[in-house]
Every structure is written in C-alpha cells, then in structure tokens.
Amino acid sequence: DTAVSQTPKYLVTQMGNDKSIKCEQNLGHDTMYWYKQDSKKFLKIMFSYNNKELIINETVPNRFSPKSPDKAHLNLHINSLELGDSAVYFCASGRTGGSSPLHFGNGTRLTVT
Amino acid sequence: GIQVEQSPPDLILQEGANSTLRCNFSDSVNNLQWFHQNPWGQLINLFYIPSGTKQNGRLSATTVATERYSLLYISSSQTTDSGVYFCAVVLNKFYFGSGTKLNVKP
Numbered sequence: 307d308t309a310v311s312q313t314p315k316y317l318v319t320q321m322g323n324d325k326s327i328k329c330e331q332n333l334g335h336d337t338m339y340w341y342k343q344d345s346k347k348f349l350k351i352m353f354s355y356n357n358k359e360l361i362i363n364e365t366v367p368n369r370f371s372p373k374s375p376d377k378a379h380l381n382l383h384i385n386s387l388e389l390g391d392s393a394v395y396f397c398a399s400g401r402t403g404g405s406s407p408l409h410f411g412n413g414t415r416l417t418v419t
Numbered sequence: 420g421i422q423v424e425q426s427p428p429d430l431i432l433q434e435g436a437n438s439t440l441r442c443n444f445s446d447s448v449n450n451l452q453w454f455h456q457n458p459w460g461q462l463i464n465l466f467y468i469p470s471g472t473k474q475n476g477r478l479s480a481t482t483v484a485t486e487r488y489s490l491l492y493i494s495s496s497q498t499t500d501s502g503v504y505f506c507a508v509v510l511n512k513f514y515f516g517s518g519t520k521l522n523v524k525p
Contacts, residue, residue, distance in 0.1 A: 339513075347456070347503055349515040362512055396462060404509030408452060410462035 309333050312397045312411035319387055320419055327382045327414045329397030335406070337361075338380040339398040340372060343413070349396070355380055356402055387418045421446045423508055425516035432496045432523045440491040440519045442506035449509045451482050451489050456503040456518075465491070465504075496523045 312329040319325055331338065339362075340352040354362035355374040369385045380397060397411040422445040432438055442451070450469035456462045466473050466480040468489065473480055477497075482489040493500055503518040 347518055347520075349505065351512060354512065394460065398462075403511070404450060404452075404513055407464045407467040408454075408507070408513065409464060410454075413460050413462075415460075 310397055310399050310409050310411040312395075312414055314414060315412065316415050316417075318417045318419065321387055321389060323387050324383065324385045325387060325416070326384070327395055327397075327416075329380045329382075329411055331378055331397075331399040331409070333399055333409060335399040335409075336377055336402055337400050338374065338377075339400075339408075340380065340382050341396040341398060341410075343394045343396060345393075353380075353382075384416075387416075389418050392416055392418045421448065421508055421510055421514045423506060423514050423516040425504075425506055425519050427519060428517070430519060430521045432521065434496060434498060434523055434525050436496050436523075437492070437494045438496060438521070440493070440504055440521075442489045442491070442508075442516055444487050444489075444508045444514075446487070446510065447484070451484075451506060451508050452513075453480055453489070453491050454505040454507065455500075456505065457499075458502055462505075493521075496521075498523050498525055 310331045337356045339354045342350045353372040358374045371383045374380045394413045400408040424443045453465040468482045470484045477494045479492045505518045507513045507515045
C-alpha cells in the first residue's frame with residue numbers, strides 16, 4: 307500500500323564505488339523527483355521527470371544519472387562516490403506542474419566512507 | 420528563482436501550547452504546500468493550499484497569495500508534532516523553504 311517506496315533505506319559504501327537507488331510510486335502520478343537533503347535539512351532538487359522525460363536537471367555532477375523506465379519508476383545511479391555525496395536522498399511524485407500534493411518516499415541515507 | 424523564507428527557524432513549545440509558523444515568498448506562485456518531517460525523517464504532506472484556509476484536526480493553514488505568505492497553525496501541540504516543518508511554493512518547479520524546527524516538550 308506504500309504510495310512512494312524507495313530502496314534501500316540505508317546505503318553504506320566506500321569512496322569510488324558505484325551505487326543505485328530505486329523508487330516506485332503507485333499513485334498514478336506523471337511526475338517524479340529526486341531530492342537531496344543535507345545535514346542542515348535543506349531540500350535540494352536534483353532531477354525531475356514528467357512522463358519519463360527529463361524536465362529538470364539542476365547543477366548536479368555527471369556522476370549522478372537518473373533513469374525513468376516508465377512513469378511509475380525513477381532510479382538514481384551514482385558513479386565514483388565521493389565523501390560529499392553522503393546525504394539523505396528522497397524520491398517524490400506528483401502531477402504535472404505541482405498541481406497536486408507532492409508525496410515523498412521514506413528516503414535513502416547514503417554514507418560514503 | 421523564488422525566495423522562500425520561513426520563520427521562526429527554531430521553536431520550543433510546552434505540550435498543549437499553540438503556535439504559528441510563517442512562510443513568505445518573493446513572487447506569485449501557482450500553489451503552496453506544507454510538509455512535516457518527523458524525527459524519523461519521513462516527509463509528510465500536510466496541506467496543498469494555493470489560497471484560503473484549510474483545517475486538518477489540530478492543524479490549519481492559511482495562504483494569502485496576494486500578499487505572498489502562508490501560515491501554519493498548530494493548536495494544543497503534542498510531542499508527536501516535533502520535527503521540521505517545510506513550506507514549498509510551486510512555479511514551474513518546487514521551491515522549498517529552509518524549515519522551522521519544532522520541539523514540543525512533555
């Protein structure tokens with residue numbers, strides 16, 4: 307019954323490794339997002355997809371590559387992880403243009419050692 | 420981009436007290452939403468409120484779009500209200516404020 311689910315919940319890895327985070331929503335939304343929350347709790351948009359098309363790509367290193375195989379899924383792959391990538395990553399979904407409530411997944415806490 | 424300012428940044432309440440959180444934004448927007456991030460990190464959508472007033476239990480929100488602000492009222496606060504409250508405005512994309520951290524003490 308979970309509306310927006312993302313896995314894994316925790317991710318601990320070493321510098322230089324590659325990792326992926328998966329997100330799925332069952333709300334029938336057409337827009338999905340990745341947000342990064344730093345230690346000061348600030349929420350920063352990374353990417354947004356609408357109907358599988360990338361519509362927002364903020365200033366994010368090329369090491370981050372999102373993929374949306376269909377409207378219900380949005381994954382995030384991170385190459386060559388760095389210490390500064392440690393954060394909580396949230397997936398979210400909503401309708402086009404923010405015209406409905408935004409729903410968040412429970413977050414993935416990434417720790418790079 | 421749009422500037423979103425929330426106040427106060429930190430708030431400590433005794434259980435049972437009432438409070439008002441404020442969100443100011445710098446430009447006309449399509450809508451505004453309030454979120455609560457609980458101590459376990461979950462982000463919950465509280466209100467979708469482009470204008471007017473809505474109530475949900477002990478919480479209510481009012482947005483005055485023409486004056487570019489929104490208020491979140493918490494009445495008879497409980498310890499479970501603790502966490503961070505975010506407002507976000509929408510104009511092509513979501514712009515989040517930096518949040519109000521609320522600590523409700525028993």
